[in-house]
Amino acid sequence: MTQVEISPEEFRNEARDWLAAHVPPSDVELDGAEQIAVAKRFQAALADAGLAGITWPAEFGGRGLTAAHQQAFDEEAADHDLPTSLFMIGMGMCGPTVVDLGTPEQKARHLPPLLRGEEVWCQLFSEPGAGSDVASLQTRAVRDGEGWLVNGQKVWTSGAQHADFGALLARTNPDLPKHRGLTMFIVDMRAPGVVVRPLRDMTGRAPFNEVYFDDLRLPADAVLGEVDAGWTAAVTMLGHERVSIGGSARRRDAPLNPENLVALARRAGRLDDPEIRRELAAYHAASRTLELFNTRLRQEADAGVAPGARGSVAKLTGAELLWRGVELAGRIAGPGLLAWDRDDEDAAxxxxxxxxxxxxxxxxxxxxxxxxxxGERILGLPKEPQVDRDVPFRELRVGTQQQG
Ligand SMILES: Cc1cc2nc3c(=O)[nH]c(=O)nc-3n(C[C@H](O)[C@H](O)[C@H](O)COP(=O)(O)OP(=O)(O)OC[C@H]3O[C@@H](n4cnc5c(N)ncnc54)[C@H](O)[C@@H]3O)c2cc1C
Incomplete structure (x- = not known):
């Protein structure tokens, strides 16, 4: 039987058996280096079993199957705590963009090690003066012989401290308006001229970083897509990102999942409260609706229909659902959410x-x-005014850029 002839249900059974036998126990005691080693070993095993890059082309180590197969895997994986978050940006965003826009050489160089967990990727878009309006970014890449010389600063770069490669968005032509004149590059994060500084957030962890480029030299073949067409590449990647975030398999045992809030209500003695029961049911329905919406997006993607702005619906709904879960947990547990016994791992x-x-x-x-x-792309509402759209970037007063 060739790979494509395996049905999603057969594939589900294959995934279920493999996951049951191979997922390592989640061990919160492991330090960072050990966690990374566990994650890399697991990703390699996943790839060897043909369960990584399920929809990626087989010629680059993927399995070449359909979104229905991916979904079957995701549903089985939801019963486990897979140590794969280290690879989320590489597998969910950068890799698919290399599949879409990479040269044959870039695909051959980067996709197989990414799939096997040998190389970690990060996404270098946001800057101190360019987040929502990322097209205002100021990191510059100027021609340097055949290649490029990069200077600038990125911020909130998730996982950069562990990354081997990054997808960098930099300005290559400031004489063009801000959405044009950008280029996406593949950056070796260990190259001289790249400095990564972790940033700690309010969970106490350091999930993201500041990244500085100080005369970083890039070869000509570091360009991903076309020179000055980085916005198209960024939109492609952000589309993958929104589906990946909004549609990521939420573990069934994640603390804010409906099943766990039911368990919380049971422990707190609130499960007989009719108001809490009603809210739990509504929360479950909303959660299931999002799951089904994501299923639809994946099936359409399989049929060649890009998610487009509907990725934003998945992303927004996923975020709102989490907030709703937090509020509901608060109504169920009250002050118990703020203080708990040191050995109560569920509460922590x-x-x-x-x-x-x-x-x-x-x-x-x-x-x-x-x-x-x-609003603009699905509901057809009037577009936000964009007075700077056709003005050369050099003339704009954006971020930290001085006038002139
Ligand atoms: C956990 C985490 C991980 C991240 N990881 C990465 C990463 O790996 N790589 C990366 O490049 N970036 C990353 N980011 C950055 C993220 O993409 C930006 O934080 C986000 O795009 C918002 O940009 P900003 O923080 O500059 O906020 P701003 O853009 O300054 O926004 C501030 C506020 O103004 C509002 N606002 C801004 N413009 C408008 C508008 N036109 N209309 C209405 N409201 C508006 C925003 O909604 C927000 O409430 C990460 C962020 C977080 C929190």
């Missing part, structure tokens, strides 16, 4: 999930930005 995990929730409505584009995209 819930507190961590609650503290991480605000990031969900910022990362990958804020809720306000998603609403604007939905």
């Amino acid at each position: 995990e819930l507190a961590l999930a609650i503290n991480a929730t605000p990031a969900s409505s910022i990362a990958g584009g804020t809720n306000q930005i998603q609403r604007s995209i939905i």
Whole structure:
């Protein structure tokens, strides 16, 4: 039987058996280096089993199967705590963009090690003066012989401290308006001229970083897509990002999932409260609706229909659902959410999930930005005025750029 002849249900069974036998126990005691080693070993095993890059082309190590197969895997994976978050940006965003826009050489060089967990990627878009309006970014890449010389600063770069490669968006032509004159590059994060500084957030962890480029030299073949067409590449990647964030398989045992809030209500003696029961049912329905919407996006993607602005619906709804889960947890547990016994791991995990929730409505584009995209591109509302759209970037007063 060739790979494409395996049905999604057969594939589901294959995935279920493999996951049951191979997922390592989640061990919070492991330090950072050990966690990374566990994650890399697991990703390699996943790839060897043909369960990584399920929809990626087989010629680059993927399995060449359909979105229905991916979904079957995701549903089985939701029963486990897979140590794959280190690869989320590479597998969910950068890799698919290399599949879409990379040269044959870039695909051959980067996709197989990415799939096997040998190389970690990060996404270098946001800057201190360019987040929602990322087209205002000021990191410059200027021609340097055949290649490029890069200077500038990025911020909030998730996982950069572990990354081997990054997808960098830099300005290559400031004489063009801000959405033009950008180029996407593949950056070796260990190259001289790249400095990474971790930033700690309110969960106590350091999930993201500042990244400085100080005379970083890039070869000509570092360009991903076309020179000065980086905005198209960025939109491609952000489309993958929104689906990946909004549609990521939410573990069934994640603290804010409906099943766990039911368990929380049971432990708190609130499960007989009719108001709590009603809210739990509504929360479950909303959560299931999002799952089904994501299923539809994946099926359409399989049929060649890009998610487009509907990725924003998935992303926004996912973030709003988490906030709703936090509010519901608060109504169920009351002050118990703020103080718990040191050895109560469930409560500690819930507190961590609650503290991480605000990031969900910022990362990958804020809720306000998603609403604007939905309003303009799906509902057909008038576009936000963009007075700077046709003005050469050099003449704009954006971010930290001086006039002139
Ligand atoms: C956990 C986390 C991980 C991240 N990881 C990465 C990463 O790996 N790589 C990367 O490049 N970036 C990353 N980011 C950055 C993220 O993309 C930006 O934070 C986000 O796009 C918002 O930009 P900003 O923080 O500059 O806020 P701003 O753009 O300054 O926005 C501030 C506020 O103004 C609102 N606002 C801005 N413009 C408008 C508008 N036109 N209409 C209505 N409201 C508006 C926003 O909604 C927000 O409430 C991450 C962020 C977080 C929180």
